Amino acid sequence: MPHTIRRLRRPEALELAPRLAGIYGRAMRREAEPVDHFESTFRRCVGEYDGATVLVASRGEDTVGFLYGFDLQLGHWWPQQIEGPVRAAGHGHWLTEAFELVELQVTPEAQGLGVGSALLSRQLSEMPHQRALLATDPDGRARMLYRRIGFRDLVPDFVYAGTSYRATLMGWERRAS
Numbered sequence: 001m002p003h004t005i006r007r008l009r010r011p012e013a014l015e016l017a018p019r020l021a022g023i024y025g026r027a028m029r030r031e032a033e034p035v036d037h038f039e040s041t042f043r044r045c046v047g048e049y050d051g052a053t054v055l056v057a058s059r060g061e062d063t064v065g066f067l068y069g070f071d072l073q074l075g076h077w078w079p080q081q082i083e084g085p086v087r088a089a090g091h092g093h094w095l096t097e098a099f100e101l102v103e104l105q106v107t108p109e110a111q112g113l114g115v116g117s118a119l120l121s122r123q124l125s126e127m128p129h130q131r132a133l134l135a136t137d138p139d140g141r142a143r144m145l146y147r148r149i150g151f152r153d154l155v156p157d158f159v160y161a162g163t164s165y166r167a168t169l170m171g172w173e174r175r176a177s
């Protein structure tokens, strides 16, 4: 069955928050507490942040995946975490005119069928930003997908301050046409 992708308006995205949290939990195999945390963060960011964007993928009646993010602003939590290492690596300009890609998740049953690639391609082609930034598991399969779509490593061995949580920071940049 083919999938369709659509961009949600803010009220519809907030209404769908519990369903998207469920997809997040199943995709990431998380227990209840982090899923609750996902939902409250999603509601706050989508409700308040400039450029908040939510795309959903459906197959028939089922929502099988989503992507969300917003304008990257240096006062927000994640940019504060990454700014120093990104600048130290000589990539400071990546922090301007950028989209912060927070989540890309596809239900386990629908993984490997092109849904994640389609969500990401749609966002990169339609967004007004020059760049997109994300953090991913250095050892995860998603990293290959991001590379295939044109993301490059900015900081391969990033560690969140005060934790042992590792990530690879990746960026995509629009080519001059």
Ligand SMILES: CC(C)(COP(=O)(O)OP(=O)(O)OC[C@H]1O[C@@H](n2cnc3c(N)ncnc32)[C@H](O)[C@@H]1OP(=O)(O)O)[C@@H](O)C(=O)NCCC(=O)NCCS
Pocket (backbone or CB within 6 Å): 027, 028, 104, 105, 106, 107, 110, 111, 112, 113, 114, 115, 116, 117, 118, 135, 136, 137, 140, 141, 142, 143, 144, 145
């Ligand atoms: C990563 C994810 C969003 C990709 O979406 P998808 O619809 O499965 O991906 P596509 O079918 O468009 O593309 C397949 C590619 O994605 C990558 N991939 C990552 N996880 C995968 C999975 N569980 N199954 C299949 N492909 C996966 C691979 O690079 C794969 O390419 P390959 O077949 O050459 O190995 C999705 O698999 C997912 O939600 N995984 C679990 C949660 C996660 O890791 N999210 C990303 C957080 S940064």
